[in-house]
Amino acid sequence: MSSHFDTVLIANRGEIAVRVIRTLQELGIRAVAVYSDADRDALHVHLADAAVYIGPTRASESYLNIDRVIDAAKRSGAQAIHPGYGFLSENAKFARACEEAGVEFIGPPASAIETMGDKITAKAAVSSNDVPTVPGVSRPGLTDEELIEAAGEVGYPVLIKPSAGGGGKGMRRVEKPEDMQAALTSARRESSNAFGDDTLFLERFVDTPRHIEVQVLADKHGNVVHLGERECSLQRRHQKVIEEAPSPLLDEQTRARIGEAACNAARAVDYVGAGTVEFIVSAHRPDEFFFMEMNTRLQVEHPVTEEVTGEDLVAHQVAIAAGEPLAIQQESVTLTGHSIEARVYAEDPSNGFLPTGGTVLDFRSDADRCDTGVIAGSYVSSDYDPMLAKVIVHAPTRGQALDALDDALAGTVVGGLQTNIDFCRFLINQPLVRAGDLDTGLLDRVAGEYVSPRPPFPALVAGAIEAIEARLPEGASVLTAPGEGPSHEPWRNDGWRLGQQRTGMWARFLLGEKPVCVGLDPRPGGFDVRISDEPYDLGVEPRRVRIENDIIQVQVDLLDEVDRSTWAAEVAGGTVWVTGTEGTVGGFALPILPLYDKRLHADELVAEISSPMPGSVIAVHVADGDHVDSGAPVITVEAMKMEHTLTAPSAGVVTLSAKAGEQVGADQVLASVDATDEAS
Template sequence: MTMFDTVLVANRGEIAVRVIRTLRALGIRSVAVHSDADAGARHVREADTAVRIGPPPAADSYLRTDRILAAAARTGARAVHPGYGFLAENAAFARACEEAGLVFIGPPAGAIALMGDKIRAKETVRAAGVPVVPGSSGSGLSDAELADAARETGMPVLLKPSAGGGGKGMRLVRDAAALPEEIAAARREARASFGDDTLLVERWIDRPRHIEIQILADGHGNVVHLGERECSLQRRHQKIVEEAPSVLLTPGQRERMGAAAVDAARSCGYRGAGTVEFIVPGGAPDDHFFMEMNTRLQVEHPVTELVTGLDLVAWQLRVAAGERLSFGQDDIVLTGHAVEARICAEDPARGFLPSGGTVLALAEPGGEGVRTDSGLSEGTEVSSLYDPMLAKVVAHGPDRATALRRLRAALAGTLTLGVPTNAGFLRRLLDLPEVVSGDLDTGLVEREAAGLVPRAVPDEVYAAAAALRLAALAPAPGPAGWTDPFSVPSGWRLGGTPAPPAFPLRVPGHEPVTVTAPAGHTVGPTSVSVVLDGVTHTFAHAGQWLGRDGDSWHVQDHDPVAALLGGAARAGADTLAAPMPGTVTVVKVAVGDTVAAGQGLLVVEAMKMEHVISAPHAGTVTELDVTAGTTVAMDQVLAVVTPREEAADD
């Protein structure tokens, strides 16, 4: 078969950049597509050509089949690579590509439709002899039927969207009384993420491990598995760290799970790269239950590539072009260990809420055994429109300890000033004794998260910020290199003790402080060092941002008068502000409504995540500044709830 000469990449961000890299290596011309928000994005610059497909919202651009097919026709593309997310697991899109004479680089549309419906998928693989998690049966269950199925299965249960994946819309419910509200929320998230609010119920397995098997199938009946990935380190049911192989499995267990994954792939006539996901009771690794099959390339595919030496994107292309696999199961050898960490636009100090902003300074790690897949560049605008994952840092070594050590060092060297990320949190997570020993389960991160987020801003951060402010006050030398000594901000006073300038500063979420620059400091164009108690602390800096060891701080100038006036404007009321940039999707109250403490008033969605805005106390809604569909910025006022006693006095 002849390899394609031009391939359109129907995605954005780091996965688009990663696919383009392999296309370039194979000598294949790449076509990028982009919304207006991504006109200057890295994947656009690195492709051979690029086509605009619409305005920023994904529904008007990256999810528009007609515009993507038109872009392929205009550029002469013969095939489409969907990446992951967006239309990657959309059977209608795969069929539309075929009808347009394009090769869809993925499985047949029938396999996507079958495995994309988690209910039908479970029934299909069960018939093939693959064990499945107990839970509801049948599709299209009503809210009442789902609640009945949950009670029959036994609490706690997991509510899951039948379509899609990535943890979107999944809800762990421990109390049957909460089922109505949780079902409604899960439906909203599923509908927003996948356009389908069908749900199913599964038994919650306590302290489970999430292990998935990578499979590869050609169009000639050959199917192999490429070993497993451990994906148990998760937040909100979304993976943040993955590794290959798993420390849990013995060779015999790996062989049995791999065989089950191959059976699942054969049951749906699979072709290309795919992943079969299993849940494994932590105390019984001989047991494994099928959860779902992802009919696409996985975010975590690099760890499999590093331990097998295979380029999975290249094999997706070869299989789509009609080639046979050139190896069998006995030829697959796992060498060493690989661990991946997902860098996401989220702020650990604000409860891991999605973040945004402009990338002012960027440093991405490399070196021996380290790989970074990224869609970032300096100047990139990170908005709430798309998925929060920005990059992946991956480390490989001859053993797990080496891979973890290299990854921790790589995360310490990761810098994304201007956009809060989880890099520092991930570095500390990888140093937990449970992670180092491999004693993992899907609840570990949630249990330990609070202890991995520093509660206070280190003193040296404020000292470095003050040093930068002081340096900014220094006058530039005159034409002859002479500086007026009276213009130097030294704090010198006639006949008195020098009083160096003090700077009122504030990091969002923390109380303001007033600090002076320490005597020992050095300020450069991109770094600043301060000496406190004989210890030198060095930070990268850009604008009002400081960064070190994967952490970053936005140290703002604090105006106490403006803050006081701003607070006076809201005297006697509690203001509810947007915790993240996003869109208001639900408004449950109106001005004049009486609300109880903790009552949900609004829902803000950003980066495919919902956040409920609740009343801080019992009272009356005296101001409501948004409606459903309103786009809001971080800290924008949403509503005001006046405490009940004060409302009664009005």
């Protein structure tokens, strides 16, 4: 496989930019990166042969700015641009701009992007080429009234889908007629925000659906092949989490049929390059499949196809763009073994999968293949997608691949921010997943059973003590093991212990002449530090308080007996991060909560609603002074392409502190609810 290009620019960032750079350099092609202000020190910038600055952190002013990307290509001498996925990868205007600038777009022609980018025209195109589609209504310009009427004819439940984009944005499942209008309003708003187009269409909801997609390659000479299918049913909010190849559902006959249907879909639009045709398949009727959409780019999950076929899809993309005929034929494509991929996201599964962020303190993985764009020191913000890495394994059988993925995830460490790594391990060990009995709703059904692991208590306390010491005024000190002077070894077995019923720690500090008590109390997802004037009853008898040489000793409960040499705790920003041989267990925040803080008073009747992450307010559902019921929607915040609706914690009168369009920070108070009248 050869190429006529000597320089290619990658119009993307993160792990996909790193992935493309690797293949380009293997092909002997000079790889040029682009970067925004946020990515000046990013991994893809360091790995590229050259890098060009294209603008501010905001994607609309950098990675989505067509003029700046084209200018970067010209200045770097690139003959071609690889768009990766996301950003401009499925932008027909960008493809045309490349053509006008005399730069080869490593992707399909603009006409194919336009047809497949609009789900309504895509369904019409593939239907004309004998590709089965889901029953529904899909014509341009459908009004809310027309969609509501059509839903009654199609039959509930129905699926509202945006015509202009994918990734689950703007998609809504509706079970009954009375919920249609609210769902349409929300879907149009989200679709408009995500794609600049609020056009919607309607499909019948397929019972127990499985998401199966087929990888295709098409050259400029009319040759089209498929490289088998991928199972992508383990997803939440229509965002994939675990992907595998091949699907455990399909037999060889169905695999051949769905592969040919995918090739026909590509032929329907004169497709060129690598693309993915997505199908929905009923778990109860695996021989019946329907076209959903075609992604006119490389997919996030392409590595599992590479692992079972032995083909480098990026190398094929480059060769096709250079005008070469396909280097493989359909009969030469074979699937060997089984490959599974887990997406590592910056999110907190124990807190509703809310996006997280921060500085990566440590990153490492034992996986044979880990595609990532982060390293220790990388900063993860809400400005870009929350995916940090992909952990990929390959084994002779599916069972062995699942075991290998479990081990690989256990050996993957991301210190400094919450991730879904442990949740992925929980998910792939579910009995239904192990049995291959999947559907797109499975993850959501089992997610409620997930409990974040509790790190070894000694390791957690070691970090907690460091955090406490960091907050002490000058001159204050703490002793963590009796008779040994300042130390960070609270797991010592000599000396005394707390009662077996306690799972927290406490300390007394001498601040000048004033003794102060500190309690570290466990709570779901973390620990609270409470500080008060003496006395502060923590359930510990006064005789257990020991003061030697004006240094207050900390007593800790050694409930967990572990080998401390296998665990480490580090503190950043008041958060303890525990890592060890089983990966990053998690981060536990240590907020200072004074005893007399109003939030600790049982008679405090004003509850605050705070933003759980940095983002922007996209909707305010109430007016200042409105009375709301408990659980009523108050404000919707968008971050990392996801909407989060914050509700009233109790019935009462609302006072707003934020407005639509405002950028907000994590923990910023957006509103409060006064329940005084309710109580009286």
